[in-house]
Every structure is written in C-alpha cells, then in structure tokens.
Amino acid sequence: MEDIRSKRWSRDLEEERIFESLSKQILAFDAEGARETCVRALKAGIPAYDIVVKGLSRALEVVGEKFQNGDFFLSELIMAGEATKSALEILRPYLKTGTGETKGKIVIGTVKGDLHDIGKNIVATLLACTGFEVHDLGVDVHAERFVEETREFSADIVGMSALLSTTLPNMKTVVDALKQARVRDNVRVIIGGAATTKTFAKQIEADEAADDAMRGIAICEQWVKRPGKRVPD
Secondary structure, eight states: HHHHHHHHHHHHHHHHHHHHHHHHHHHHHOHHHHHHHHHHHHTTTTTTHHHIIIIIIIIHHHHHHHHHHHHSSSHHHHHHHHHHHHHHHHHHOOOOOOSSOOOOOOEEEEBBTTTOOHHHHHHHHHHHHTOOEEOOOOSSSHHHHHHHHHHTTSSSSEEEEOGGGGTTTTHHHHHHHHTTTTOOOGOEEESSSSTTTTHHHTTOOOOOESSHHHHHHHHHHHHHSSOOOOOOO
C-alpha cells in the first residue's frame, strides 16, 4: 500500500512539474518549448484534456491577469496566444470529442472588431470534448452573423468573447440583434474574455459571464440540464 501511495505521489508531482513548465513556456512565449512539453506530457500518460485544463488554461488565466494589471501589453498577449495555439495543435488529435447524443448546441465567436481567439478556441475545444455540438464563427463576427447562425444551427447557447474593452459595446449589439430577430428568448447568452465582467453581462442582458474556461463550460452544462426556457430566471 505504501508503495502504491509513493508511486501516486511521484506521478502527481511529475504532472505538476510538467504543467508548471508548460505555463512558464507560455508566459515566455516559447512556442517550440510548449509543443515539446505537450509531447512529453502525452508520453507520460497525461490525458490531453488535463493538459489543456491544468496547463494551458491556467497559463492563460495568468496571461489575462498580467494584461489587466498592465504587466503585459497587446504584443505580449498575442505572443502568448500564438504559443498556446501551437501547443493546442499537438493536443487536438488526442482530445476525444463527444459521441452519441449531444448535450446541446452552441454558437461561439469573438465579436466584431476583436481578432483575439485563443481563449475562445480553448473553450470551443473543451465544449466539444464534453459533448456539445459547437459552431465556431471565428473572430471579428458581426451581430447579423450571430443571429443568422443561431437560427440556422438552432442553437441553445450563444457564446461571445472579447479581449479589448473597446469591443465590449459590440456584445450588446449582438444581444439587441437577437432580441430584434425574436430569437433571444430561445437561447442563453454567455460572455467571456479579459474585458468582460458579471456586472457588464447584467448591463447588456446576457445571462452570464465566465472568468475562465472551466467556469464557462460548467455554466453551459448546467443550462442544458435545465428544462424549459433558457432566458434569465
């Protein structure tokens, strides 16, 4: 029994070292190092999903904090995003997508005027892994397209991302467009990104704001388990 505990402790310690190394590489904009660490993690038997959640997502939380605190500027944010995107390329083939009946349908995109997508990409990837049918609209998405795709896809959830505070008004534009098109009552709306807050979500009449990827996924999973209408309770 003691030997089993010792092996488990050693394995957990090795995983934490790998995750810490991956985080440092993302913060140092070391794309090649991040890719190598992902390969090392996979060879060590760490599930790709855990590498994304415990490695990449954690690193991006720190990146977001540094950006908000003024320690990182837009150029650093872009470089960290590129390193993360490079690491995701290694992991994506090993991420299992949901099979069978889907939990729900979600339309997701970065709003008009904003070209940043790494956080949105991680959320979309993890949602697909947990059984959602995801329709990713990409970046710089106009309100009209959110409406069109929500209708065509018969979405349960609309997810919007914004990194820049200057693009926050475009989130309200999307919510207003959904109302005008008479589809708002059929969907829940979640927002995310460094510039967003729960207070802002309430102001624009979105249902929720998520400050990290796992929180966003938990919210979406909770919503699709609830029967009935999907407008704010």
